[in-house]
Amino acid sequence: MALVLSAPPAMRKLSRGTLWAVVALSLLLSVGFFSLLVLSGASKDFNIVGAILVAVILYIIVTFGMSRFVEGRRKATDRLATALVTSAFIVALLPLVSLVYTAVANGINRFDGDFFNSSMRNVVGAGGGGLHAIVGTLEVTAAATVISVPIGIMTAVYLVEYGKGRLSRAITVLVDVMTGIPSIVAGLFAFALFALFFGPGIRFGIGGAVALSVLMIPVVVRSTEEMLKIVPNELREASLALGVPKWLTVVKVVIPTAIGGIITGVMIAISRIIGETAPLLIICGMSTSMNYDLFSGRMATLPVFVYTQYSNQGTDTQAYLDRAWTGALVLILIVMVLNILARILSKILAPKGSR
Amino acid sequence: MSKRIEVRDLNVFYGNFKAVADVSLTIEPKTVTAFIGPSGCGKSTFLRTLNRMHEVIPGAYVEGEVLIDGENLYAANTDPVEVRRQVGMVFQRPNPFPTMSIRDNVLAGVKLNNNRISKSDADDLVKKSLQGANLWKEVKDRLDKPGSSLSGGQQQRLCIARAIAVSPDVLLMDEPCSALDPISTLAIEDLIDELKSDFTIVIVTHNMQQASRVSDKTAFFNIEGTGMPGRLIEYGDTRTIFERPSVQATEDYISGRFG
Numbered sequence: 239m240a241l242v243l244s245a246p247p248a249m250r251k252l253s254r255g256t257l258w259a260v261v262a263l264s265l266l267l268s269v270g271f272f273s274l275l276v277l278s279g280a281s282k283d284f285n286i287v288g289a290i291l292v293a294v295i296l297y298i299i300v301t302f303g304m305s306r307f308v309e310g311r312r313k314a315t316d317r318l319a320t321a322l323v324t325s326a327f328i329v330a331l332l333p334l335v336s337l338v339y340t341a342v343a344n345g346i347n348r349f350d351g352d353f354f355n356s357s358m359r360n361v362v363g364a365g366g367g368g369l370h371a372i373v374g375t376l377e378v379t380a381a382a383t384v385i386s387v388p389i390g391i392m393t394a395v396y397l398v399e400y401g402k403g404r405l406s407r408a409i410t411v412l413v414d415v416m417t418g419i420p421s422i423v424a425g426l427f428a429f430a431l432f433a434l435f436f437g438p439g440i441r442f443g444i445g446g447a448v449a450l451s452v453l454m455i456p457v458v459v460r461s462t463e464e465m466l467k468i469v470p471n472e473l474r475e476a477s478l479a480l481g482v483p484k485w486l487t488v489v490k491v492v493i494p495t496a497i498g499g500i501i502t503g504v505m506i507a508i509s510r511i512i513g514e515t516a517p518l519l520i521i522c523g524m525s526t527s528m529n530y531d532l533f534s535g536r537m538a539t540l541p542v543f544v545y546t547q548y549s550n551q552g553t554d555t556q557a558y559l560d561r562a563w564t565g566a567l568v569l570i571l572i573v574m575v576l577n578i579l580a581r582i583l584s585k586i587l588a589p590k591g592s593r
Numbered sequence: 594m595s596k597r598i599e600v601r602d603l604n605v606f607y608g609n610f611k612a613v614a615d616v617s618l619t620i621e622p623k624t625v626t627a628f629i630g631p632s633g634c635g636k637s638t639f640l641r642t643l644n645r646m647h648e649v650i651p652g653a654y655v656e657g658e659v660l661i662d663g664e665n666l667y668a669a670n671t672d673p674v675e676v677r678r679q680v681g682m683v684f685q686r687p688n689p690f691p692t693m694s695i696r697d698n699v700l701a702g703v704k705l706n707n708n709r710i711s712k713s714d715a716d717d718l719v720k721k722s723l724q725g726a727n728l729w730k731e732v733k734d735r736l737d738k739p740g741s742s743l744s745g746g747q748q749q750r751l752c753i754a755r756a757i758a759v760s761p762d763v764l765l766m767d768e769p770c771s772a773l774d775p776i777s778t779l780a781i782e783d784l785i786d787e788l789k790s791d792f793t794i795v796i797v798t799h800n801m802q803q804a805s806r807v808s809d810k811t812a813f814f815n816i817e818g819t820g821m822p823g824r825l826i827e828y829g830d831t832r833t834i835f836e837r838p839s840v841q842a843t844e845d846y847i848s849g850r851f852g
Contacts, residue, residue, distance in 0.1 A: 481678030589691035
């Protein structure tokens with residue numbers, strides 16, 4: 239049987255340039271269409287999300303069609319899948335970019351020396367700053383971390399290294415339940431707890447830290463547990479076979495091997511709680527002046543600062559809104575800096591070399 | 594340094610499952626003893642009972658006696674941690690500690706136990722152990738590099754250096770060459786021959802040529818079927834076992850008729 243091959247389809251290929259041209263064309267068409275809508279008066283503002291969405295759909299259809307025609311069906315399906323995955327990524331990224339952009343654009347107005355230098359004491363209009371809230375957030379979060387990390391890591395060590403049977407299963411279930419506790423409930427718990435000792439109406443920083451710990455501990459336990467589980471059993475056996483007691487094996491072999499992942503987990507937990515507002519509103523309260531003492535008096539924190547600035551706008555509305563946005567921006571920056579620090583730290587501490 | 598091991602009527606269990614039954618044998622000091630047998634016959638399990646590593650697995654326990662120079666490892670007042678300091682172990686897969694340098698890996702037995710050691714003593718110990726494991730020449734210029742940067746065969750010799758650095762009386766090896774290439778295997782076999790002058794060595798192997806090359810005595814384990822416990826079938830001088838085995842099953846296994 240004779241095989242007749244006319245220019246095998248696999249040989250013909252769409253070039254990268256062609257694909258970028260399609261991207262540009264789709265964007266141009268879509269932007270043109272939406273501009274026309276604005277010009278004709280059909281819509282008031284230029285719809286940027288709509289324009290991008292239409293461009294993406296246009297791109298997917300056109301590349302699929304072209305590829306189907308030039309490269310054949312298998313390649314076309316591949317292009318379609320690639321385009322879908324890429325656009326899913328873009329869609330996922332859009333809110334993030336938009337959020338960062340909004341926070342920076344609005345927050346930059348008051349991102350000045352004054353904001354980092356002064357509190358809101360005796361400020362009713364413009365001016366003032368968030369120093370008291372920044373310090374409060376750092377203190378409360380640090381205290382919550384100091385409470386949660388040892389408890390969380392030790393619980394995880396118990397669950398992975400020692401626990402078996404009913405007790406450890408019960409703890410696992412309880413940790414799972416704790417993960418789902420609404421943050422406002424954690425705040426009420428801390429409030430109720432401290433009201434028992436100090437009477438009703440108690441408000442201080444350490445109470446906020448306790449409330450945040452309730453939220454933070456399960457996250458630390460869960461992530462540490464996962465990290466400890468992936469430490470190879472061979473390392474434990476190697477250490478035990480050298481005549482090292484079990485607790486030293488855990489402290490000096492298992493935890494150092496997993497420390498990179500544990501730090502990342504703690505970081506995620508901190509990021510999770512640093513922006514909590516509701517529990518702090520209850521137990522920390524709000525203050526317009528500096529308060530460095532965790533153990534007495536109301537304490538301002540950034541999330542609550544943002545909330546109060548936004549909800550109680552004074553006569554000079556814009557000044558309050560600006561401060562709120564700057565507070566939000568500072569919060570994002572703090573989380574970012576902590577993340578970078580954690581990455582550097584876990585890089586330094588992580589096991590070196592590869593097998 | 595080197596001690597006699599006597600095993601009396603040992604039964605080994607995983608929970609309700611009896612993995613090894615009725616093993617009695619005596620291992621002389623300064624000899625190499627090889628355990629051979631088909632997969633799942635309990636030879637590794639039995640090996641792990643000799644330094645109480647077996648009971649690390651949840652639900653695992655042992656009945657019977659293991660005497661090292663007359664002292665029962667399973668006596669009520671014996672601390673398993675002490676036992677493991679006397680009876681070292683090398684595992685199937687090389688397992689250097691990834692967080693430690695080559696030097697710290699050798700010193701692991703000392704450092705992990707929080708024992709203090711002077712810098713010069715530590716240097717001597719590292720040198721002696723690595724020389725003992727035939728690794729000194731290859732790594733002496735990079736002792737501060739991570740242990741996991743070495744090749745597989747070097748890693749296994751590092752693990753042997755780590756095991757002999759705590760100066761045990763007995764060295765157990767659980768298929769130490771099964772993850773290695775022929776050249777590294779040869780290096781380890783030569784090493785076993787040298788270590789024999791200082792330690793009592795027990796080695797589990799799947800490789801019958803290896804058993805006949807390195808060992809003075811050989812123990813053949815077998816299993817009657819799945820779910821049945823493994824048993825010690827025959828134990829004697831390696832030459833006798835390989836040339837004139839007295840049990841039919843041993844001959845069948847050695848000549849490659851099963852397993």
